[in-house]
Amino acid sequence: MMTAALRLTGIDMHYGYVRALTGIDFHVQPGEVVGLLGDNGAGKSTLLKIMSGAHRPSGGTVEVHGRKVELHEPSDAARAGVQMVYQDLALVDAQDIATNLNIGREILRRGPLGWLGFVDHKAMRRRSEAELDRLGVRTAPMTRPVEMLSGGQRQVVALARSAIRVAGAGQGVLLLDEPTAALGYEQTKQVEALIRRMAAEGVAIVLVTHNLPLCHEVADRVVILNRGVKVADVRLDETENDHIVGWITGARPSQFVTRQEIS
Numbered sequence: 001m002m003t004a005a006l007r008l009t010g011i012d013m014h015y016g017y018v019r020a021l022t023g024i025d026f027h028v029q030p031g032e033v034v035g036l037l038g039d040n041g042a043g044k045s046t047l048l049k050i051m052s053g054a055h056r057p058s059g060g061t062v063e064v065h066g067r068k069v070e071l072h073e074p075s076d077a078a079r080a081g082v083q084m085v086y087q088d089l090a091l092v093d094a095q096d097i098a099t100n101l102n103i104g105r106e107i108l109r110r111g112p113l114g115w116l117g118f119v120d121h122k123a124m125r126r127r128s129e130a131e132l133d134r135l136g137v138r139t140a141p142m143t144r145p146v147e148m149l150s151g152g153q154r155q156v157v158a159l160a161r162s163a164i165r166v167a168g169a170g171q172g173v174l175l176l177d178e179p180t181a182a183l184g185y186e187q188t189k190q191v192e193a194l195i196r197r198m199a200a201e202g203v204a205i206v207l208v209t210h211n212l213p214l215c216h217e218v219a220d221r222v223v224i225l226n227r228g229v230k231v232a233d234v235r236l237d238e239t240e241n242d243h244i245v246g247w248i249t250g251a252r253p254s255q256f257v258t259r260q261e262i263s
């Protein structure tokens with residue numbers, strides 16, 4: 001069997017007395033898109049934060065490409081190739097799109113005296129245009145400051161930046177939290193296409209959403225949480241929408257036999 005790009009085993013998480021997650025097993029393969037579903041408060045964001053290194057679990061293990069990792073902070077996850085898309089936080093408002101897409105990987109050129117150290121904006125613009133082209137993403141002109149973009153356009157730029165980083169890191173993992181929440185029709189289609197393209201290149205994608213049509217568009221499999229417990233883990237082509245809704249609301253019993261039911 002192929003080694004999972006990301007595997008979580010027996011994850012427990014409590015916030016003080018609040019038990020947010022109990023014994024969660026989760027994996028995503030390279031090139032696979034997994035939708036993480038559940039009602040409000042089910043534990044989706046908590047699980048995503050554990051994957052991204054923003055939270056440390058109270059128990060359980062995390063493996064990236066078969067290697068156990070301790071994620072103390074998001075930079076540990078990023079180094080391991082796991083990239084969370086932060087919708088708004090990550091962009092520098094006063095800078096243009098190209099500069100934002102190139103933060104941390106600026107192209108330098110030599111100045112007149114031969115010193116390396118001038119940022120080559122033109123080369124960065126050209127590279128970013130080619131990268132966005134490859135991802136099938138169209139944004140405003142590269143020289144537009146991101147503070148002049150709409151919320152939806154900003155979201156697409158933030159997502160594209162994470163996608164470029166993950167693609168650069170080889171077979172990475174991309175974590176998305178409601179990536180189309182603020183988007184109109186055209187931008188939603190672009191993001192769907194981007195997700196599919198990343199997956200086709202071998203990136204593993206975890207998608208937290210309340211949007212079932214989005215899952216049907218892009219996901220191969222869904223994992224459903226109910227009050228901090230995994231109640232279903234199914235391929236979308238092997239289940240029906242009614243079942244998914246039933247697992248989300250709790251109307252449908254868990255796929256997994258729980259300990260309480262045995263005793």
Ligand SMILES: Nc1ncnc2c1ncn2[C@@H]1O[C@H](COP(=O)(O)OP(=O)(O)OP(=O)(O)O)[C@@H](O)[C@H]1O
Pocket residue numbers: 015018019020038039040041042043044045046047
């Ligand atoms: N920082 C925190 N401190 C205390 N409890 C928290 C904290 N974050 C989340 N919780 C609790 O953990 C549980 C899971 O919350 P979480 O945000 O992971 O759910 P979710 O599935 O992402 O919900 P939503 O769809 O509403 O975003 C909830 O009971 C929530 O109240």
